[in-house]
Amino acid sequence: MRAIRFETSGTAHVVDIPRPTPGPGEVLVAVTSTGVCGSDLAALRGTHPFRIPPLISGHEAGGRVAEIGPDVDGVTVGDRVVIDPQRPCGACERCRVGRYHLCADKEMLGIAEWDGSFAEHVVVPAYTLVAAPDDVDDAHLALAEPIAVAAHAVAQLGARPHDRALVLGGGTIGALITQVLRDAGAAEVDVVEPREHVHPLLRSLGATGVHTPDAALEAGSYDAVFIAAGVPALVDRAFETVAPGGAIVQVAVFNQPVPVPVGQVQVREIALLGTAMYTKEDFRTALEVLRRHPDLADALVTRTTSLEEGAAITTAMAADGPGDIVKLVMVP
Structure with a gap:
């Protein structure tokens, strides 16, 4: 063969x-x-x-x-x-x-x-x-x-609020997280993506706002922030934009140690969630998204x-x- x-x-x-x-x-x-x-x-x-x-x-x-x-x-x-x-x-x-x-x-x-x-x-x-x-x-x-990767990442939120979400990185996984979030009921999903030729695709998948990395975003205003690109600086951006009591989901793979402001995790009660791979249930969700x-x-x-x-x-x-x-x- x-x-x-x-x-x-x-x-x-x-x-x-x-x-x-x-x-x-x-x-x-x-x-x-x-x-x-x-x-x-x-x-x-x-x-x-x-x-x-x-x-x-x-x-x-x-x-x-x-x-x-x-x-x-x-x-x-x-x-x-x-x-x-x-x-x-x-x-x-x-x-x-x-x-x-x-x-x-x-x-x-x-x-x-x-x-x-x-x-x-x-x-x-x-x-x-x-x-x-x-x-x-x-x-x-x-x-x-x-x-399924995107579905598992969104599922990590559990019952936490996600009405207003931010996706940092609009590649394949970031784009699919956008679609899954909208299917899960998110009213507003903003995406930060440097490649402007990808912006129309992100809007077609449900992004309510698409921004370049230099755009000013409202601090402390997003219920959930997804780090979907392996850029260490995005960790700081996630902590700047997540709301008190909100959640940050680490999706992208980093090949180096990245500092995390644990003081903010404590004082602002921010949930820092990892996501790894998927389960059969995530595949069933994925197939339903495709259908x-x-x-x-x-x-x-x-x-x-x-x-x-x-x-x-x-x-x-x-x-x-x-x-x-x-x-x-x-x-x-």
Whole structure:
């Protein structure tokens, strides 16, 4: 089968590898769409902590069940599915209570030990599958994973107020947080994003205000602030703009220690919340978002292409940055 291999040279290209066979408890999924995200680009640049080339990358994927291994129940060949790309240990306390996304020993799809979704087929444990509704297009199933990231981030608020929210960073995840917040009832969602060509997209996804980083925002006025870009200065901006009693949700990955004003956390009773990965419930929320907003995928996806062209584009994005591409999806 065809697959994209990331090389240590920083290039991605299509190779022919054996089609995998599902073992006990596993299924083979024919990939109908797979998305490229920042962690893939970091892997290709050689800067990701655990996605280390050479490897078959990719963890945002949906498709159809093509083959079923032994000891699998409740799955039928032809089922349309999305993949929760986490392989937890299943034995630790977190796994036992359903918080498998926090398992310290889990593996992620698209590492050297578990070939990812940049391929015609991928083998995954049957428990990773989430049924996809009939009215979500095959080519859009790859978006369930990044929407699940956004859904999990918003869910961290619990019952806390979020009527007026601020999203710092309007990339793919920030844009999707905007959509999920509006679906969750937020009346006002402001987004700060330096790339002005992305502003119309953010408005189309429900942003009530879109600002460049130098814009003046009302201090202490937002119920919830989401840090959706890995820029340390945004931590200060979040604390400046969050209301007393409000919440800051840390979504972006920082690769360095960042100071936090713990005095403000105490005196202003600010909740500082982390968000990591997602659960099956977040995937179900994501699929409902896709079903409810059929135009979302077309608005967000800049390019839909083949594995061959996608390999070349991914190589260029890793070397030179994403340019005008917000989301790249490949259809194997």
